[in-house]
Amino acid sequence: MTGASFAELTTLRLGGPIARLVTATTQRDLVDLLHGVWGSGEPWLVLGGGSNLVAGDEGFDGTVVRIATNGIEVLPDAPEGSVRLRVQAGENWDGFIAWTVAHGYSGLEALSGIPGSVGAAPVQNIGAYGQELSEALLGVWLLDEGADAPRWMPADELELGYRTSVLKQGLAGVVVAVEVQLHDTAAERAVLGEAIGRPIAYAQLAAALGVQPGDRAPVAKVRETVLALRGSKGMVLDPDDPDSVSAGSFFTNPIVTERVARTLPADAPRWYLEPEQPDEVVPLSRLASHSPLDAFLELQAELAAADEEPAADAAPAEPLVKLSAAWLIEQSGIRRGFALPGSRAAVSSKHTLALTNRGGATAAELAELARYVRHRVQAEFGIVLHPEPVLVGVEI
Structure with missing residues (x-):
């Protein structure tokens, strides 16, 4: 497809023309499209939800591969009280969180309202209100540049840190699926009639919920409260809110x-x-x-x-x-x-x-x-x- 621009595909609504745009709706499509791009030797770029990208006015003289794959799969053999999920990279992140809350799964509800796609989440190791993806992430299925099929890359190899990972630091590859492990609140639902989430770790969120830090609250209430907090800061996409025409937080906390x-x-x-x-x-x-x-x-x-080798008796x-x-x-x-x-x-x-x-x-x-x-x-x-x-x- 020609004639597309970053202004149409990013939440900031700015950026120049794209020489060629292709969209993958299945994992097979994604692998095939990437192989074609890699074989051509032309510049390439992958795009998810466009919420964490600032593109220049001159545009991009190459191929942009837009990932629009979807699917959420419950995996077998999860530990008791837990659930393991495999999520395709093109799934909308907040839509995925809404799905987990609706099913009574806890561990990511404080990350509600973050725009973008699931595949981009581990690249940034997204976090908010006392939760980070790294706490629930098992690993990713990564298609290395030039590879024939995705490979499993466990979370401990991703070098996850504050808003960073080895993926962000330049590892050549594309995330095609993400696996997480969450708490299954089935036991709480059986007794209390509602899903009670993990302890609240962030003081502002706890205050908004009317609880103390370390207390627990219904996951649906946590999601509702986080969305309200983010909305008050213009951090939830809203066509009626000009403050939401952004890329979220532009600077990381030093x-x-x-x-x-x-x-x-x-x-x-x-x-x-x-x-x-x-x-x-x-x-x-x-x-x-x-x-x-x-x-x-x-x-x-x-x-x-x-760059110097530390002494054996160096101070902490x-x-x-x-x-x-x-x-x-x-x-x-x-x-x-x-x-x-x-x-x-x-x-x-x-x-x-x-x-x-x-x-x-x-x-x-x-x-x-x-x-x-x-x-x-x-x-x-x-x-x-x-x-x-x-x-x-x-x-x-």
């Missing part, structure tokens, strides 16, 4: 060393990562005064020594701290709804982490806004924000 975190103001949100508790807010008493210059010099020394690695990108953006002087003069791209009026197309924006305008936001944060705090979406023909 992960820095404890020494860098000490340079921030006392009220900056921060959370220790493992081995500390991931949801523990760092108290001011644990972060003594530390100048930005000292932190910069220490960080440069750490980077210079990164310094704890890592996750910061709030939204807080950094807001404290750098950028407010909700901010736009550069004359630009049709703007920060969401509901959430500073989302960059939106207010109507007719170009990829160049969005990239200019992203660069400005990143520059302001770097100038104010010395921290570089990194984009979460995949960039094709766009640089920030």
Whole structure:
């Protein structure tokens, strides 16, 4: 198919023409189409829901393979109290979550409302409201470039991390199916008459549910509440909400060393990562005064020594701290709804982490806004924000 554009196929509604677009509706189609593309030697790109992609105005001079496969299969031999599912890559992610909730399966309900396809979920290791896909993921069926058939790749080989995986880091292949293991709430349903999910791990979600962190709640109620929370931030696709014309969170939350975190103001949100508790807010008493210059010099020394072999008696690695990108953006002087003069791209009026197309924006305008936001944060705090979406023909 010719004449298609990224503006028609992405949630940001921007991006130039596609030289050739082909759509796979079955796994066999997908394998055959990819083999044809690989054999031609032309540039290629796979596309799912288009919710995590920013494509340039010049478009793409190659073939885009759109994955529209579907199917959810219950697999045998799941442990007692669990269910194993194999899901085709083209399934709509939120539609899949709705299906699991309707069947009383718990473990992914806090990821409701995230746009995109199932196949893209492990690439980003998506997460929200105290849940991450990695907690339920068994592995993926991956078609390596040039291979005749997909191979099984268990989750422990995917190098899953915060919004990343070996798939995102450049492994040449395409996810054709995903397998997860969830909690089957059949026992709870038999006694209570409703599906009770896993413990609530996120304070904001717990408060919205009217429970304490660590308590459990009905999975249907969790999904309903998450959708409401995401909707209040413009993070649920809605044709009547211009703030939802975005790629979701545009920047990832920075992960820095404890020494860098000490340079921030006392009220900056921060959370220790493992081995500390991931949801523990760092108290001011644990972060003594530390100048930005000292932190910069220490960080440069750490980077210079990164390639050296550590001594046998080396001290344990310094704890890592996750910061709030939204807080950094807001404290750098950028407010909700901010736009550069004359630009049709703007920060969401509901959430500073989302960059939106207010109507007719170009990829160049969005990239200019992203660069400005990143520059302001770097100038104010010395921290570089990194984009979460995949960039094709766009640089920030």
